[in-house]
Amino acid sequence: MPPAVRAALAGLALACSGTLTFAQAADDPLAGRTLFNNTPSSGGAGITMSCPQCHGSVEDRRARISGSNDPYADISFDTAMTRFAGAVQNQSAMAQFRTLTQQQARNIAAYLADTPETLPEHESQLTFSATAANTSSAPQTVTIRHAVATNESLTIVGVQAFGAEAGNFSVQPACNGLVLAPAGSCQFTVTYTPRNTNLSAPDLVITLRQGTSTTQFERVLFLSASIAGTPPPANAGDDSGGGALDARGLAALALAVALLARRRRRA
Ligand code: HEC
Secondary structure (H helix, E strand, C coil), X not given: CCHHHHHHHHHCCCCCCCCCCCCCCCCCHHHHHHHHHCHHXXXXXXXXXXXXXXXXXXXXHHHHHHCCCCCCCCCCHHHHHHHHHHHHXXXXXXXXXXXXXXXXXXXXXXXXXXXXXXXXXXCCEEEEEECCCCCCCCCEEEEEECCCCCCCCEEEXXXXXXXXXXXXXXXXXXXXCCEEXXXXXXXXXXXXXXXXXXXXXCEEEEEEEECCCCCEEEEEEEEXXXXXXXXXXXXXXXXXXXCCCCHHHHHHHHHHHHHHHCCXXXX
């Protein structure tokens, strides 16, 4: 944690002044929503204004924090807490919020971060291995979880793999078209069933839509798979060329480049 942020966090009135202890009651986005919309209800001395009076809505703040003007962005709790604490410290208009307790500030951050998410989290990589072509890897489970402190439903428009050898993966359609209530979730599995030995590294794209909005947004997981013990092509020779890349080396390099090229979108 950068020193400026540590200082900002310490600036929030803490019952145990100065020491940051993170073992506390679970952070609660529902309590955070109440505080966001009616901040004087926190009881903090000198707090006379609520967040929407200056910011309009929580979506406005999420769009700001996302860095990409996306109110539906996947925002981590840490990012939300860092940005909120930084603003309390640096924006004179927000100085009154220094009397929030640490838990109240954490609940507000939990609300700021309360957008639909996946488990494993957005932009993580799932690695698969099959023993041979036309055999299947162990399936891996992905969970889509809707936000908690919202009144809107979440429509799962579709889940599909796109990119390098997407056809080597089977994605269970269990969640496609489903509508989740707040705090609802859905699970599906992904299996690698290679038809060939080609580099298999597509993106698994989960397309979502919230409430009555027609704006679609995405969560993305990076799939990466190989066939265990695949022998190098017959003419690749042994790697005696003083560091020259053989076919497997080139495939590994191509994979590394493909992974690097993937867009980093997490806020
Ligand atoms: C009196 C006006 C005012 C109120 C009330 C207010 N803010 Fe702010 N806030 C600002 C200003 C000014 C900025 C800087 C410009 C901007 O981001 O729009 C800011 C910035 C922020 C940022 C962005 C920090 C960043 O890194 O970009 C967050 C997050 C934030 N406020 C959250 C809140 C929350 C949560 C509340 C309620 C507890 C709140 N604000 C109440 C005026 C206010």
